[in-house]
Amino acid sequence: MHEFGAKPDGLTYNVMIKLCARASRKHLLVFVLERILEMGITLCMTTFQSLVAAYVGFGDLEIAESIVQAMREGRRDLCKIIRELDLEDYSSENEGDDDDDEVFEKLLPNSINPSSEPPLLPKTFAPNSRIYTTLMKGYMNEGRVSDTVRMLGAMRRQEDDASHPDHVTYTTVVSALVKAGSMDRARQVLAEMTRIGVPANRITYNILLKGYCQQLQIDKAKELLREMADDAKIEPDVVSYNILIDGFILIDDSAGALTFFNEMRARGIAPTKISYTTLMKAFALSSQPKLANKVFDEMLRDPRVKVDIVAWNMLVEGYCRMGLVEEAKRIIERMKENGFYPNVATYGSLANGISLARKPGEALLLWKEIKERCEVKKEGVNADSDLPPPLKPDEELLDALADICVRAAFFRKALEIVACMEEHGIPPNKTKYKKIYVEMHSRMFTSKHASQARQDRRRERKRAAEAFKFWLGLPNSYYGSEWRLDPMDGDEYITATLKERFYTVLTIQ
DNA sequence: ATAGGGTTAG
Known part of the structure; x- marks a missing residue:
């Protein structure tokens, strides 16, 4: 970066936090913060936001909570706090890929020989509602509904406006309640949002729609779909419809799924690849692979969407569910010709199809193909890119x-x-x-009369x-x-x- | 493709 005369800024390091998160480098996160401080780059709230989000992503609520708590207390020794907590459960075992070590060492030279005394923050930062909401998501992910709700209460009681719950905070609470199957409580939160003037948006409604579908209360979902348009003046979008279409699948109603797919298009909402694949799923799971194939063909013709591996797999699944192994194999050949390598889902469908069709010989062929792809070929890495x-x-x-x-x-x-x-x-x-x-x-082998x-x-x-x-x-x-x-x-x-x-x-x- | 809280297919 320096060779090009460009200096990293706060944003650069926010990207790096994301990079560490994606590469499973939890213990490096603190060194990103330290590096920012050592280089004298101005810190901003989004960096703390990214950090808390990263720890929540790792499921490390202890560190996420400690960061928020330290910020609340106005402590400047945040790096020290994180380092100590990091040390407690440090294991190099699940810390990313060894091959990436060099890259990270270059990006974060301070992580190799950490300073004995971690740097202090130049000033203090108070958490805002975004950061609180991120932590709340951590509770939600762990199914800690009461902590999620308690957090909402705590945020309501905050004195500064920047910490008050907003529509995203409320939506997170709705999501946590829906995940726990508490639809009535989720509706109460929705009512509260309206009452206090923090209106729900399309995402909030979509989460509730999903909840009713999961509870197999498709009528309630349909009712809410009407309500959001008529009362809240929020037009359903393709996600809303995708949720409903999937809801019909959950109650084994492929005809209902098709009806809603058509209603969506009649309303001028363009289907996405998820819509097509979901409709294919309706037919695949109801033993109508030919109809799934028709949807797939329509998807191929629709210039707005691109067929992907998931759609191919759904096509394969439709035939495999019926034990139609030859048809499924033909599809797999076609997908290969189109540049898609079968993945575990493809092979999983095929294996189930083979089992259903009672054709164990096919299993041997399939296992041979899978075995070849399971072996990590070290020599082949740089050369043939044609290798699956x-x-x-x-x-x-x-x-x-x-x-x-x-x-x-x-x-x-x-x-x-x-x-x-x-x-x-x-x-x-x-x-x-x-x-x-x-x-x-x-x-077996107990016959005494064998020649x-x-x-x-x-x-x-x-x-x-x-x-x-x-x-x-x-x-x-x-x-x-x-x-x-x-x-x-x-x-x-x-x-x-x-x-x-x-x-x-x-x-x- | 590339930071910044909440939703959909396998």
């Missing part, structure tokens, strides 16, 4: 695949998948797999089955008959990582 981006599988996807493989007696693959689950910190549902195994395969040739062919599968039983903690050829069939034993006995374990087992014989 690495995939982070989730529990739903891997569990669906493992389930299929266990049912189909693909034990080697099942072990690969559970190993992958452990690598990604997902606890495999051993109890479920054990149940499937016992119910479906416990009599020698057939027994030879089965050897490899049998070894895999034994390894799988070992992992499940079921009696197996390695531990013989002394093994008790106790659901807890397997978990307690086995301590090595799964990968080490089953590879060792497979090479014993």
Whole structure:
């Protein structure tokens, strides 16, 4: 920056706070503040605002609260306060990506050798309603409704006008109440807003609409939609309608969803990609993939919106819900041709479709594709940009695949998948797999009349089955008959990582 | 794409 003769200002560092937040560098936040002070840059309220928002984003309400409290008390040793709290729960484990270390060291050289005495604020800053509201959001995020409401009361009692609750503060309270399912109390807050002359806006109403939909009170939502237009003179927008359309899905009414989609367009409100995708969801979830496809085609034709991965996935989901694997695979080919790589949601839908269609062979193909994308290819990073981006599988996807493989007696693959689950910190549902195994395969390989040739062919599968039983903690050829069939034993006995374990087992014989 | 409190799809 200096090379270009440009000097960083307060805004620069507000961006940097956001950068630290996005890169999961909580412990660096305090050094942004210190850097601003060391460079003699004029501090402004937005910096404190950004800081509190960042800590709230990290879910660290202790530091967020302490900043607000220190500001209230007019303390100038804020950096020291934050540093000490930061130290208490410091762990480098979840502090971002090592590769970014150098960048941050350059941006915040003071973070490497922190000054022994953190700098003082040049003057004091009193919190304003924005900062209070940000802290309030922290309470809301943690479901602390009574703290949210108590905060509102405290703000009302403040002497300075800058700290009084405004429409955003009230909307945050409404949101907290709605999240807790307290629609009546939320309506009381809305009434209070009108009464005291802090009028609700479209966002407030949209939050309430969402609340009624979540409570499956679609009639109340429709009523409120009318009320906001007729009484409050706030025209519903595309978000309001998207919420209602989704509300119809929640009560299994795809026809109602379509009606509202059409009503929205009749009112001259342009659908967004979310509107289209939500309507597709209505048809996908009601086993009408062809209708979902029609919506998708209309979305393709609408120049105002761009089809994205979510829309493609919804299309795939529609076919997979019906177990139409071939159609789903064709869609996935098309999405690839259009430059979209399938993601966990795509593969998750497909895995469920394969399970429904009872085509375990498809699961093997899918697992092969997923496995290739799970492996982090260090060498390929700089070269071929054509490589699909690495995939982070989730529990739903891997569990669906493992389930299929266990049912189909693909034990080697099942072990690969559970190993992958452990690598990604997902606890495999051993109890479920054990149940499937016992119910479906416990009599496997027990036929005494099999020919020698057939027994030879089965050897490899049998070894895999034994390894799988070992992992499940079921009696197996390695531990013989002394093994008790106790659901807890397997978990307690086995301590090595799964990968080490089953590879060792497979090479014993 | 790039600070600044509250809402919508997978």
